[in-house]
Amino acid sequence: MNIIVCISSVPDTTSKINFTDSGGKFDSDGVQFIINPYDEFGLTKAMMLKEANGGKVTVITAGDITIEPVIRKALAIGADEAIRINMTPQDSYSTAVEITNYLKNSPADLVITGRESIDYNGGAVGGMLAEMLDLPFINACNGLHISGDTAEITREIDGGIENISTNLPFVISGQKGLVQESELRIPNMRGIMQARTKPLQVIEPLDNVQLTISSGFEKPANKQDCKLVSSDNVADLVSLLRDEAKVI
Amino acid sequence: MSVLVYAESWGGSFRKSTYEAVSYASETAKLLRTDVIALTFGNESDDELLKLENYGANKVLTTSGIEKGDSKAATDLFSANCSDANMIIFPSTYTSKMIAPRLAAKLKAGMTSNVISTPSSVSPIEIKRKSFSGKAIENTKINTEKAIIILAPNAFGLVECNGSCKIQKIESANNTSVTINSQKVASGKISLAEAEIIVSAGRGLKGPENWEMIEELANLLGAATACSKPVSDIGWRPHSEHVGQTGIVVAPNLYIAVGISGAIQHLAGVNSSKIMVVINTDPEAPFFKSADYGIVGDAFEVIPKLIEEIKRIN
């Protein structure tokens, strides 16, 4: 089975988020980058499917050379090879178009993306890819069983879960549940050594289209100080919530 | 010209998130000086469909035979019925997040998600959205003739009006590529994305057996329950309750955090709440820096008192 995992390089979850050019651009100075946590669930699932059924796991990402350490980490976790599309992604569409260009020439049996990236939170690349490739798409996927050509998939719906069957090939956007947190893999020394020599192919974007423009960022207003209530006067908290905040 | 909005239903009934999306569509249609058309495919009764007129829908297009889990069929339905639309609006639901990106790719229309306000300018559409898990607000311009947006949860209130709408049945081509085997929806539970009040608890509660008081408090307040990530990782609570940067992002009017330290990843998923209350034994817990109200104290003493007081005033 030929599995493609789309990964995104995102600021570590503890990063302070700041902007340069008076709010124009994300300030990456001093920021650590990691594999987008949602993508890591997908990558681990891909590894397990490969171990059970044979095949190959390829990670693909759109980004400039600075994201290569994150790609090497994915290889150290166990992906067989990597593709980097040499571009600065402008929006979900530009990213999806270029990944599609690659997949049209090298079709996959299964394409996995994360539910969303934790930086821009677009949550759109998976669905766009599916449409461009004319494949079924299941998002917020928290369970996947493949046997032969068919798959049984669970997805989160509002207030519940849904169980869906479809045939390979298809696209999913994954999240926790695809694998458990405890099943995530930390690269070991051997993996890190091997990752250095695994193939990392750099390809150029073909279309350079962009449909939306990010025209500036601001930070949410700071909260006022927390009003403390003594644990002996819990009734005061209830009055504050009712009469001052008017939320109960 | 028109504004098209997806009016999603569950078991034939609309929810608050649907009315919110229709209200949003109606406010946006005023800016564009055009009409609101709602699209549904959930087997709603005419009585249910007519409720959309109270939030500004001028026309409802409705069909049946498409499953919400079939993103391709749903996308084709939208695409066949949007020739006239300048904006296509989706509520903040899992199904929307499955259809909207497909539709954007099909129509080559600019799309953005997590939208928190009506457009600040209309040609081109310019709009504010939450980014970096709520740590930033981003201004986005959509450069295409049609703009597709998904709202952020609970970001826009309901706007009622005295309107009237027509119902029009439409055709749907049924070229399905997936089979829906089953659907499990927890009955009587308020969904996190829609809840106006959330009572959330963390590792400070010590064990799953102590959630009874959290559930009791939530019931009294008509609230949904949530938890921190480690609590769902250890299996004290289901994953579907995990809120935060890597879980569900919520924005209720009131978020009550019990025995949660307030790690940056947790706060990223809850900091859009209008009011936050923290109850924690440790006065140094980072949550106090973000909360509006706090009690330094033991949850096992404070929560029962809180329950008693709320019972008293109800």
Ligand SMILES: Cc1cc2nc3c(=O)[nH]c(=O)nc-3n(C[C@H](O)[C@H](O)[C@H](O)COP(=O)(O)OP(=O)(O)OC[C@H]3O[C@@H](n4cnc5c(N)ncnc54)[C@H](O)[C@@H]3O)c2cc1C
């Ligand atoms: C990549 C990544 C992603 C993450 N994503 C998320 C996420 O999405 N959501 C999330 O929640 N976390 C997330 N985390 C984890 C996060 O960093 C914290 O570890 C987690 O939020 C802590 O959970 P907690 O507050 O329940 O537990 P703790 O940090 O252990 O805090 C327990 C709190 O309870 C208090 N307490 C103890 N006893 C009592 C008592 N009797 N009464 C009242 N208070 C008491 C303590 O003072 C303490 O503040 C993520 C971490 C990483 C690395």
